[in-house]
Amino acid sequence: MKTIAQIGVEYRNGSLTPLQVVADAHERIVLRNGLLNAFADSMYDASTFAAQQAERALKRGDDLGPLHGIPIAIKDIIDVAGAPTAYGSKVEMPKVAQSDATLVARLRAAGAIILGKTQCLEYAYGFAHPLVGQTNNPLDPARTAGGSSGGSAAAVADGIVPAAIGTDTGGSIRIPAAYCGIVGLKPSFGLVPLNGVFPLSQSLDHAGPITRTVADAAVVLACIAGQGMPLQVLRTLRVGVLRQHFPIDRLNRRVAEVVETALARLGSMTVRDVSIPALDKVNSVLMDLLLPEASLIHSGLARHNSGGYAIGTLSQIRAGECILATRYLAARQQQALIRAAVDALFDQCDVLLSVAVPFTAPFEDPEIANDSDSEILATGFSNVTGHPSIALPCGMIDGLPVSLQLTGVLGGDAALLSAAMLIERTLAV
Secondary structure, three states: OOOHHHHHHHHHHOOOOHHHHHHHHHHHHHHHHHHHOOEEEOOHHHHHHHHHHHHHHHHHOOOOOOOOOOEEEEEOOEOOOOOEEOOOOOOOOOEEOOOOOHHHHHHHHOOOEEEEEEOOOHHHOOOOOOOOOOOEEOOEEEEEOOOOOHHHHHHHHOOOOOEEEEEEOOOOOHHHHHHHOOEEEEOOOOOOOOOOEOOOOOOOOEEEEEEOOHHHHHHHHHHHHOOOOOOOOOOOOEEEEEHHHOOOOHHHHHHHHHHHHHHHOOOOOEEEEEOOHHHHHHHHHHHHHHHHHHHHHOHHHHHHHHHHOOHHHHHHHHHHOOOOHHHHHHHHHHHHHHHHHHHHHOOOOOEEEEEOOOOOOOOOOOOOOOOOOOOOOOOHHHHHHOOOEEEEEEEEEOOEEEEEEEEOOOOOHHHHHHHHHHHHHHHHO
16 A cells, blocks of 8 residues: 555656545455455445545645545544444444534545544444454454554555544554554644544543554644644654563563564664653553543443443443542542653653553454553553554564554654654664
8 A cells, every 4th residue: 555645646646546546445445344344334425526526626736735635534433524423333323423523624624535434342442342343454354453443453454545543542543553563643632632533531532543654644643633743854862661561471572572673773772771660550540540431421321222332341331330439539640640750751761662562463352451461551551641652563473563652742743753753764674
């Protein structure tokens, strides 16, 4: 699959058109979606019409910029006007959105083509509904593409679209990106507006891009954030390695070894180990925030049709109802303290580096857990603190991708992307 920049060059030299790209994408959906279960709705008519409009505009000289005519897929908890939102659930009938989510409206205004709605775990909450099914990994369809933004990751990894939008409350952009060997960016908390995105946890939710390259992630983020992402060409970097996020189970040690090999290739960059004692309990804090906030959001739906949920989703909703208010408030206090501790590390380094996920893509989506080798071992902390964080492929084990994770200064998304581009370039040599 070509990058956004490559497609843009071909549009403008006349060797490719938006209608050709969208037609090819729909052909691939027909060919592959039965195997992958990546798309809930391919939006064939709407996206074909949008491609025609984009093509005519380019011929007139009305060029809206780098996303003009670029097909982008949208996670199915995000509203797209005129398209049904099904939330990966059977609690309610799919609702046809009356208006675009803010981030979708920004993509349209930049000339992007909304190609379709991608499958997700039920309400982005950790379980695939049995009547929807999990999304399978393009690299090995016997394995999961990850959750909860698995459909978006599979659509990019399989070459259907160059970019997709996911949401991330504990790692749901970065984990599928890691399993599928592509790039997933969770921006700084609050940078991308969430109007028109079904919430899971108001303290932890983020939306962001899933792409094939860091440069593509920067282009999409600039659009949906509504502000520039000026990238710098860096020559060196101070990297702080969070070994608390490296797997300790010897069965997963190979993942750590791949990341260690990537670290050894960083050449002239300054690499040093750093640690935060509070990091060991950060995912317990995450769960004490997530569970009650999600239960409050779902209280009305659960009363309306509790039997429509997957068993695991409903179990989590019920568990959240049992969290004491004092425990939740204590978690909010810990959230502020952990954020300050992470902030302090950036006096010593430019980015923090972790293993993105402590294992390669499993056969099924793991349950949310906060133990030492859980799926969210490394990803959860930046949801709690709000810092921007990106998953970046760095190697393979038995044909399955391994990724590292970089985390940057809160509000410093452009700086994080610049650092990620340097590391991406270094590892590609």
